[in-house]
Amino acid sequence: MKQSYTIVVFTENKIGLLNRISAQFTQRHINIESLTTSESEYPGIHRFTIVIEDTEEKTRKVVKQIEKQVEVLKAYCFTDAETIHSEIALYKIKREDSLDLEKLHKLVKDNNASVKEMVNGFVIIEKTGTKEETHKLFEELYPFGLHGFVRSGRVSLSNRMSTFKSYLQALEIHSKEIITDNF
DSSP: OOEEEEEEEEEOOOTTHHHHHHHHHHHTTOOEEEEEEEEOSSTTOEEEEEEEEEOHHHHHHHHHHHHTSTTEEEEEEEEGGGEEEEEEEEEEEEOOTTOOHHHHHHHHHHTTOEEEEEETTEEEEEEEEOHHHHHHHHHHHGGGTEEEEEEOOOEEEESSSOHHHHHHHHHHHHHHHHHHHTO
């Protein structure tokens, strides 16, 4: 049965790695719903957050293939229940005389969003939340004359203990044992 999975990949920051990782999905006919990449909390290590919808078996297989990439340090697979996740969305509304600012501000407040800026005749609204929450606000803002909309990819953290930190600590201990045994 297909369901949503968040794949988190810790990597070195190397040219061409994104292409090689995305090729793993293409080869298996898996569509990437969302992709976010940035520096991680560890210096020199980057984090990919990839959201797909597929079977558990295909998802686990693609994670194993991703881990075979030389620059990949570790990859993990999580269900939505195993992560805390969010997205950010920006909405652009044209500020016209007919715009009911009071009604707009109430709608923004009721959706736990905020007015980011009022610039060049536009109101820029910011909303952080799930894809469903940002889409709901999109639908509610549409009648106000929506002139632009963008949503980021998912960012997420596991709601379990830091598995990557444990992995790094074990790797460090193993490396010290190898060095000590060879001298």
